[in-house]
Structure formats: C-alpha cells, structure tokens
Amino acid sequence: MSAAQLATDGGRAPVASAHPPSRSPAATGPRMLKNLRRHLVAALWTLASIGSIVGLWEVAAAVGWADPLLMPAPHVFLGNWSEQLHFFDMANTIGSSGEGGSWLGVLSVVLWTSMRVFVGLLLGFVLSLAVGVLIRYNTVFGKLGLPAITMFAPISPVAWLPVAVFLFGIGDKPAIFMVFIAIFFVMVIATLAQIDEVPKAYIHVARIMGASKRQVFRTVILPAILPGLFVTLRINLFAAWMVVLIAEAAGVGSGLGQIVMMARNTFNASLVFFTMTLIGLAGFVFDQALGLIQRRMLWWIDAGKASGK
Numbered sequence: 001m002s003a004a005q006l007a008t009d010g011g012r013a014p015v016a017s018a019h020p021p022s023r024s025p026a027a028t029g030p031r032m033l034k035n036l037r038r039h040l041v042a043a044l045w046t047l048a049s050i051g052s053i054v055g056l057w058e059v060a061a062a063v064g065w066a067d068p069l070l071m072p073a074p075h076v077f078l079g080n081w082s083e084q085l086h087f088f089d090m091a092n093t094i095g096s097s098g099e100g101g102s103w104l105g106v107l108s109v110v111l112w113t114s115m116r117v118f119v120g121l122l123l124g125f126v127l128s129l130a131v132g133v134l135i136r137y138n139t140v141f142g143k144l145g146l147p148a149i150t151m152f153a154p155i156s157p158v159a160w161l162p163v164a165v166f167l168f169g170i171g172d173k174p175a176i177f178m179v180f181i182a183i184f185f186v187m188v189i190a191t192l193a194q195i196d197e198v199p200k201a202y203i204h205v206a207r208i209m210g211a212s213k214r215q216v217f218r219t220v221i222l223p224a225i226l227p228g229l230f231v232t233l234r235i236n237l238f239a240a241w242m243v244v245l246i247a248e249a250a251g252v253g254s255g256l257g258q259i260v261m262m263a264r265n266t267f268n269a270s271l272v273f274f275t276m277t278l279i280g281l282a283g284f285v286f287d288q289a290l291g292l293i294q295r296r297m298l299w300w301i302d303a304g305k306a307s308g309k
Contacts, residue, residue, distance in 0.1 A: 161252070164181075
C-alpha cells in the first residue's frame with residue numbers, strides 16, 4: 001500500500017487505487033444516464049428556488065407592498081434591459097458617457113469584475129497554503145509569522161481599502177489586493193487547522209515505508225488537507241465578491257460595483273436590480289465552476305462530499 005492511499009477524509013477506509021478500474025461500456029451507459037438525471041433534477045430545483053423568489057416579488061409588487069420606484073418588479077427591470085445596456089461599455093468605461101448598447105458590453109464588465117475575483121482568489125489560496133505550511137514546519141518562521149497572522153486576521157477587508165489605494169493607486173491591482181486580503185488570513189489559519197487534524201498514524205506509516213518528508217507532505221498531508229481548504233475557499237468566495245464590489249464602488253476600478261454605485265447616485269432602481277441580478281448570476285457560475293474544479297482535483301473523495309453537498 002502506497003503512502004498516497006493513506007490520505008483519506010474523515011478516517012474512511014483507504015482508497016484502493018489512484019486509478020480506479022475501467023468500467024465496461026454496459027456499466028458506463030446507466031451511470032451516464034444516472035448522472036444526467038441527477039443534474040437535471042438539480043437544475044429544476046435551482047429554477048424552482050429562483051422562480052419562487054421572483055414569484056413572491058411579483059405578488060408583492062402587484063398588491064402594492066413594494067414601492068414601484070424603489071423596488072421595481074422583476075418584469076420591469078428585466079423587461080427594459082435595452083435601456084440598461086448603454087451603461088455597460090466594452091471599453092470598461094462606466095456611465096452614460098460609455099459607448100455601450102449590446103450584451104457584449106455587459107459581458108465585458110462582468111468579465112472584468114470576475115477576473116479580479118479569480119486572480120485574488122488564486123493568489124490568496126496558493127500563498128496562504130504556502131505560508132501555512134511554512135508556519136507549521138519551520139519553527140523560526142512559525143514563531144515570527146503566526147502572531148502577525150493572528151493579529152491581522154480580525155481586521156475587516158474593507159479597512160484595507162485605503163491601504164490598497166495608497167499602495168496601488170486605482171485600477172485592477174487594488175481590487176485584486178482587496179480580494180486577496182479577504183481570504184488570505186482566513187485560509188492561513190484554516191491550513192494550520194487542517195494540518196493539525198491529519199491523523200498521525202498516516203504519517204508514521206508513510207515514514208515506516210521509507211517516504212521522505214517531501215513525499216509525506218505530497219502524498220499524505222496535502223491530499224488530507226485539500227478537502228477542508230476547498231470548503232473554506234468556497235465559503236469565502238462570496239466574501240471575495242462582496243469585497244471586490246466595494247472596491248469598485250469606491251472608485252478603485254470600473255466594474256459591476258461601480259455601476260451599482262452610479263445607479264444609486266442617479267436613483268436608477270431598475271439599473272441597481274438589473275446589475276444585482278448579473279452579480280448573482282456571476283457568483284452562482286463562479287461557485288459552480290469552483291465546485292467542478294474541486295471534484296476534478298479531489299478525485300479520491302465521493303463527488304457529493306467533494307462538492308460540499
């Protein structure tokens with residue numbers, strides 16, 4: 001049994017092989033049909049969830065419980081989408097001075113904001129993993145770094161906004177920095193906690209089998225801590241979206257956050273809710289994509305558990 005086979009989640013039985021046996025075509029067909037049915041059911045439940053909220057909103061607007069000026073019904077702010085498009089510009093110019101007017105402009109703005117979230121998440125995840133490992137396995141670095149990490153962790157990411165502007169000015173860099181800060185300290189602490197929870201028996205057995213320290217980390221510790229780190233990352237994904245929107249609204253970079261702020265300043269409620277709809281859809285797609293990456297990377301875990309469901 002190799003050291004890699006010891007890295008299981010929650011103490012479950014070791015995985016028999018890193019490469020499961022191939023299935024016959026007769027077994028693959030029913031399995032694909034089952035997966036298709038499962039995805040279809042999940043999609044229907046998602047539509048039912050969103051549809052129920054839209055339906056309640058429409059009812060509230062119809063009976064007069066919602067002010068049409070402050071809380072326009074979904075069919076209103078989605079129905080006049082053509083009037084909203086000119087606020088979205090492919091050149092990333094926000095406002096009525098932009099040359100928007102097509103869904104390509106909307107896609108461009110959404111992609112700008114998504115890019116900042118993606119880069120910030122990637123940097124935060126990779127660097128927090130590296131720092132967490134160094135703190136746990138390097139005595140000097142741990143004694144120097146852990147107190148600082150613990151001190152900075154409680155500080156709200158919003159409080160870092162002036163620092164981001166001082167360091168990077170305006171543009172993409174301060175927004176990316178804000179996303180990075182939003183997850184870095186939390187992920188470092190999560191990395192330390194996950195390393196401490198790795199069963200010592202796995203490490204002892206791997207060393208008895210002749211594995212070096214690097215092999216123990218790569219084949220035992222890393223597979224054991226990744227599931228918990230991915231769950232923490234997905235939870236903090238939504239915090240990252242909140243932070244990047246705040247950064248954009250404050251003027252450090254154009255994007256969806258700045259459009260919401262402009263809509264508020266011009267009292268354009270339809271544009272506010274139209275943009276909020278785009279933010280919600282983008283966040284949903286981000287979460288589903290991260291879940292897919294999680295399932296592909298954590299191949300030794302049951303798909304349902306790996307996706308956090």
